Amino acid sequence: MTAELTVNQDRLWQSLMDMGQIGALPGGGCCRTALSFEDKRGRDLFVGWCKDAGCTVSIDQAGNIYARRRGRKNSRPAVATGSHLDTQPHGGKFDGIYGVLAGLEVVRSLNDAGVETAAPIDVIVWTNEEGVRFSPPLAGSSVFAGICDIETLHDSETTDGTTVLQDLQSIGYLGPEQAGGRKLQCFVEAHIEQGPILEAEGKTIGIVTRIQGIRWLRVTLTGQDAHAGTTPMNRRKDALLGAANMISEINAIAIAEDQETRLTVGRLDVEPNSGATVPGRVFFNCDLRHPESATLNRLDEKMEHAMRNIADTFGLQITIDRPINVAPLEFAKELIDTIREAADTLGYANMDMLSGAGHDAMNVAHRVPSAMIFVPCKDGISHNEAESATPADLAAGAHTLLRTLVAQADIAP
Amino acid sequence: MTAELTVNQDRLWQSLMDMGQIGALPGGGCCRTALSFEDKRGRDLFVGWCKDAGCTVSIDQAGNIYARRRGRKNSRPAVATGSHLDTQPHGGKFDGIYGVLAGLEVVRSLNDAGVETAAPIDVIVWTNEEGVRFSPPLAGSSVFAGICDIETLHDSETTDGTTVLQDLQSIGYLGPEQAGGRKLQCFVEAHIEQGPILEAEGKTIGIVTRIQGIRWLRVTLTGQDAHAGTTPMNRRKDALLGAANMISEINAIAIAEDQETRLTVGRLDVEPNSGATVPGRVFFNCDLRHPESATLNRLDEKMEHAMRNIADTFGLQITIDRPINVAPLEFAKELIDTIREAADTLGYANMDMLSGAGHDAMNVAHRVPSAMIFVPCKDGISHNEAESATPADLAAGAHTLLRTLVAQADIAP
Numbered sequence: 001m002t003a004e005l006t007v008n009q010d011r012l013w014q015s016l017m018d019m020g021q022i023g024a025l026p027g028g029g030c031c032r033t034a035l036s037f038e039d040k041r042g043r044d045l046f047v048g049w050c051k052d053a054g055c056t057v058s059i060d061q062a063g064n065i066y067a068r069r070r071g072r073k074n075s076r077p078a079v080a081t082g083s084h085l086d087t088q089p090h091g092g093k094f095d096g097i098y099g100v101l102a103g104l105e106v107v108r109s110l111n112d113a114g115v116e117t118a119a120p121i122d123v124i125v126w127t128n129e130e131g132v133r134f135s136p137p138l139a140g141s142s143v144f145a146g147i148c149d150i151e152t153l154h155d156s157e158t159t160d161g162t163t164v165l166q167d168l169q170s171i172g173y174l175g176p177e178q179a180g181g182r183k184l185q186c187f188v189e190a191h192i193e194q195g196p197i198l199e200a201e202g203k204t205i206g207i208v209t210r211i212q213g214i215r216w217l218r219v220t221l222t223g224q225d226a227h228a229g230t231t232p233m234n235r236r237k238d239a240l241l242g243a244a245n246m247i248s249e250i251n252a253i254a255i256a257e258d259q260e261t262r263l264t265v266g267r268l269d270v271e272p273n274s275g276a277t278v279p280g281r282v283f284f285n286c287d288l289r290h291p292e293s294a295t296l297n298r299l300d301e302k303m304e305h306a307m308r309n310i311a312d313t314f315g316l317q318i319t320i321d322r323p324i325n326v327a328p329l330e331f332a333k334e335l336i337d338t339i340r341e342a343a344d345t346l347g348y349a350n351m352d353m354l355s356g357a358g359h360d361a362m363n364v365a366h367r368v369p370s371a372m373i374f375v376p377c378k379d380g381i382s383h384n385e386a387e388s389a390t391p392a393d394l395a396a397g398a399h400t401l402l403r404t405l406v407a408q409a410d411i412a413p
Numbered sequence: 414m415t416a417e418l419t420v421n422q423d424r425l426w427q428s429l430m431d432m433g434q435i436g437a438l439p440g441g442g443c444c445r446t447a448l449s450f451e452d453k454r455g456r457d458l459f460v461g462w463c464k465d466a467g468c469t470v471s472i473d474q475a476g477n478i479y480a481r482r483r484g485r486k487n488s489r490p491a492v493a494t495g496s497h498l499d500t501q502p503h504g505g506k507f508d509g510i511y512g513v514l515a516g517l518e519v520v521r522s523l524n525d526a527g528v529e530t531a532a533p534i535d536v537i538v539w540t541n542e543e544g545v546r547f548s549p550p551l552a553g554s555s556v557f558a559g560i561c562d563i564e565t566l567h568d569s570e571t572t573d574g575t576t577v578l579q580d581l582q583s584i585g586y587l588g589p590e591q592a593g594g595r596k597l598q599c600f601v602e603a604h605i606e607q608g609p610i611l612e613a614e615g616k617t618i619g620i621v622t623r624i625q626g627i628r629w630l631r632v633t634l635t636g637q638d639a640h641a642g643t644t645p646m647n648r649r650k651d652a653l654l655g656a657a658n659m660i661s662e663i664n665a666i667a668i669a670e671d672q673e674t675r676l677t678v679g680r681l682d683v684e685p686n687s688g689a690t691v692p693g694r695v696f697f698n699c700d701l702r703h704p705e706s707a708t709l710n711r712l713d714e715k716m717e718h719a720m721r722n723i724a725d726t727f728g729l730q731i732t733i734d735r736p737i738n739v740a741p742l743e744f745a746k747e748l749i750d751t752i753r754e755a756a757d758t759l760g761y762a763n764m765d766m767l768s769g770a771g772h773d774a775m776n777v778a779h780r781v782p783s784a785m786i787f788v789p790c791k792d793g794i795s796h797n798e799a800e801s802a803t804p805a806d807l808a809a810g811a812h813t814l815l816r817t818l819v820a821q822a823d824i825a826p
Contacts, residue, residue, distance in 0.1 A: 075723045075789030113761055119717035195643030214642065216688060227795055228700045229627065230769035235666055235793075244660035251654055255646055263642035265653055266690045270681050275629060275698040277796065285688040286639045356643035380648075382640055383690065 005113050007402055009395035012105040016394070019045060019085070019101065020093035029385025030093055034086035034139070035063065035164065036126035040171035042085045046100065046125060052292035053107050055123070058182075059175025061150050063168045064140040065125040066182060069107045071117045071409060073354050077183040079117070079409040080368075081106065081401060082124030083191060083360060084140075089132055092387020094192045094377065094394075100125055102190040102398040109402055117409035119185055126360040127173075134158040140364035143179040178196060180367070186408055187336055187370040189361040190401045192389050195364070196380030197353060204396045205343040205350035206374030209336055211362045212260070212354055213296050213328035217286040219246070219307060222317040224281035225272060239282040240270055242314035249310060250303045257299060262289040262356060291328045291354050329362055332369030339373055348396050373397050373404070418526050420593045420815055422808035429631035429807070432458060432498070432514065433506035442798025443506055447499035447552070448476065448577065455498045457717035459513065459538060466520050468536070472588025476581045477553040478538040479595060482520045484822060486532045490596040492822040493781075494519065494528070494814060495537030496604060496773060497553075502545055505800020507807075508789065513538055515603040515811040519818055522811075530822035532598055537774040539773040540586075547571040547573055553778035556592040563592050563698050593780070599748055599821055600783040602774040603814045605802050609793030610766060617785030617809045618756040618763035624775045625673070625767055626709050626741035630699040632720060634660070635730040638685060638693035653683055656726035662723060663699060663716045671710060675702040675769060704741045704767050737811040742775055745782030748821070752786055755816035761809050786810050786817070 022045065023031045023038035032038040043065060047057050050067035058066045068078060081100025103123035110117070126144070131137025134156045144149035154165035168174035193199075198206050223237030247265050254263035264287040271281040286303065290296045295302065304320060311318035336352075343350040355362075361370045375397035378388035435458065436444045436451035445451040456478060460470050481491060497514025516536035523530070539557070540585035544550025547569045554664045555561035567578035579586035606612075611619050636650030660678050667676035681697040699716065703709045717733060724731035749765075756763040764786065768775075774783045788810035791801035 049728060193643065194640050196645070196648060212642065225797060226793070227607050227770060228679055229702050229771070230606065230623065230795070231674060231675070231793060232609075232672065233664075233675060234672075235609060238677075240681060241660060241664055242655040244664075244678075247654060248661055249659035251646075251657075259645065260649075262642060262644070262646060264651075264689070264691050265657075266641055266683075266692055267686050267688045268681065268683050269686075270679075273680050273682075275680045276677070276700055278677050279679055289761050300544055356642060358642065380639070380644060382643070384638060 005115060005402065006108065007105050007109045007395055007398045009391050011108065012101060012395055012398055013391040015049070015104065015130050016093055016097060020025045023087070025090065025385055027385035029387065030087045030091050031089050032087045033089060033132045033169055034130065035133065039086055040173070043125065043173060046085060049104055050123065053104065053111055055107060057178050059173055060081065060177035061175060061177040062140045062153055062179040063127040063173040063175065064144060064179060067123040069110065069121045071120040073118050074120050076119040077185040078120045078122035079405050080124055080184045080187045081189065081267045081405060082126065083189050084126045084129035085127055086130050088130055088383045090385050092382060092384060094387050094389050095194065095382050096129055098192055099393060102401050104191040104292040105398045106402045106405055117406055119407055120408040121409060122184065129360055132162055133160070134351055138358060138360055138363055141360035145363040145366040146180055147363055149367065163313060168375045169384055173357060184368045186332065187361060187364040187368055188335060188373065188401060188404055189359060189372045191359060192377040192382065194357050194377060194380070194382035198374060198376035199380065201351060202349065203351045204348040204375065204393055205400050206353040207336055207339050207343065207350055208355045208372035208374055209331055209352045210291050210354050211329045211358065212289045212291040212356060213293055213345065214324060214358065215288045215296055215322060217288065217300065217303065217325040218321050218323055219284050219286065220319045221282045221311065223280050223315065226278040228276040228278055231278055236278050237315040238278050240279040240315055242310055242316045243268065243282040243284055245310045246307045249306045253302050253306060254299065257295065260291055260354070261299065289356060293327055318352040331365060331371040334400035335369055335371035338407050339371060339404050342400045342407065346399055348400060371402055418528060418815065420518050420522045420659055420808055420811045422804050425514060425520065425808055425811055426804040428462070428514045428517065429506055429510060432510055438498070438503065438798055440798035442800065443500045443504050444502050445498065445500045445729060446502060446545045447543065448546065448580035448584055448732060453498055453586070456538065456586060457646065459498060459779045462517055463536065466517065468520060471590050472586055473590040473592040474588060475589065475592040476540040476586040477555040477557060477564055477592060480536040482523065482534045484533040485727045486531050487533050489532040489792060491533045491535035492818050493537055493597045494602065494818060495539065496602050497539045497542035499541055499543050501543055501796045502584045503798050504798060505795060507800050507802050508607065508795050509542055511605055511807060512603045515814050518811045520816045522815055527592040530819055532822040534818055534822060535597065540775055545575055546573070551771060551773055551776055554773035558776040558779040559593055559774055560779065566813040590688045599745065600774060600777040600781055601748060601786065602772060603810045604772060605790040605795065606787040607790060607795035608792065609769050609792060611787060611818045612793065613788035614764060615762065617761040617788065617806055618813050619766040619788055620749055620752050620756065620763055621768045621785035622744055622765045623704050623767050624742045624771065625702045625704040625769060626706055627737060627739045627771065628701045628709055628713060628735060629737040630701065630713065630716065631734050631736055632697050632699065633732045634695045634724065636652045636693050636728065639691040641691055649691050650728040650792040651691050652729055653692040655723055655729045656681065656695040656697055658723045662719045665713065666715050670708065673713065673767070702769060706740055728813060742778055744784040747794055748782055748784035751820050752784060752817050755820065757815045759812055759816065761813060786813055787790055
């Protein structure tokens, strides 16, 4: 590998800013939800850039985009990178987009240096990572990994009342390639951290060794609606008071466990939700995450036990179901080592870390060796128009990605 | 007063059942929201019954209906009774309607017995007690009492986008009489208890001596939206976790005070209310009631202090405002004594009690001596299709009302 093989920080930044113009919001963020017209425009811009860079572009039946830079041995499975171009409704300019455009920057940099790799390099855009307009989230990579079948995705209904199949057709991204048919040697996804750790630790590169497991406990409490003025407090079955006690208690359980535990009650709905009525029904969702399966199981059990006790105390019926239950995942050791070596060689302060969020790489890892490279984002803020990262950190991540992909592409098959 | 002067239990029950057919719901309840077409049909039915009973019917500018049974001295202010015909969207057949039709039963019974009272007797239907389609609730009696001016009511917008003035005109209940212009000697409102106390105590008649004070504390907490997977629990500003702790704590404060205290958090809204996002904003409403002003003030202060402390602990900004602050009210002693004497004479087990709910009589009491008669309702359930009361209890209340009104009408002016 030549010493001159580097990335162009300004070009990468400019591409991010150009993409950020599509679906731009007043607060500096983007709304480019999956398979919307804005998503189509973002895809078109990316495909144009890839063709200009000499790539061959293929689309699969899930709308995933594969931009291939050919190598010396094109029969070899590609060394792949990428992420997603879709955003939250009030999303930022970096979540997902960075991973795609870092991949493009790798291709452009290889072109600049006139380097030909042994294996081809694919830059992939996965469809609907965010899951805003339709389910499932991480849709394109789920189909690629065989976790979701293509018919289920095609039949999925969007919030606009269309189906995914209709939307893929109407934006021109229903491709002929079988989703999951493509052979890859490995997949490395670059991403902003979406958390505060790298910034706090003063590191430039996060080497993601694991993605924590995630479990959702969906709790429904049924008490009895009652008049706020006439019903003595000791004769109530107040579902919200029960929920409040549960939320306090399960948070205490989670905090007592260890610093890696994440418990979030982010959604809570009250019925009838009227100021003068004791609420007879409350629904809330517990998002529980931990890197160890055994700990997830133990916390789940403790939380359920505590919530059932509180339900009894308050005279409430309780039902709990678990619509999401994803086991923790370890990324591929050989890729992690390659990334660490690249970051060390380039002199970027780095650390091994856990991903708190789910990512497409988590799905792809079920098919091929995968890993992730994180770069810092300001104040750990993401899923927010205020999402921000520095051009230097973004370039460092792309540079680390470049060396990682080249090393992987040039190893003996 | 003759020993034969009694009410007709079957007729009263049949009138309640007939009125319950208008806006009838599948579960046995009614939807007859104020100034709706169903409300018009209910009003028309009542007016027809009153005219059949020989009453003179007047309508005021607030749509309040006054059905007058003439007395020997018609220059005297009327002895008045009544309540409301409008319902909650999923209301019952008794809340409000009973007080109106008990008044009609008094008129019919006096007719049957050929009794002429000294003062005239008015049966009044107050407009929009429930406040479902427009504000304020207790609208007709508020205007009558001078608490709300007629222009404000007329300009009030309904949930259907019309104004109250338009609705009054379109259903034919915009009357010429000045709202509040009518002189009354007193006002006695019969009502189902809407609580469980009479049933639990085995009493037939509740003599309402007081209506408790009510105060709403509207609390808004602002923290910071954050990613559920990436944000360590000790770096969060979780508005819902703060709210949960506050709800537990202020309930403990209320329960520790005394058995008369009622605290209800009935409404709570979370933003962005997404399973995987730490909630950055929560709004909730505290409905605090107590018969003593000093206790209300002390509880309010304790609750605010506790909530501000918890907000500090969780790094949340807190704002509290008080959109409702109604002082406790004592009903007129001479009326209370008259009701008690009537119930005792008739042999109905009775008790003095507090009203936990607000009622039109609470407003009318600002203008003329007022009181209320409660009868039991099944399991204390109200604002619910399942609302239920027995024909015998309803007749007992009407009989007590009859004797109370006659006694008041025949005292020296």
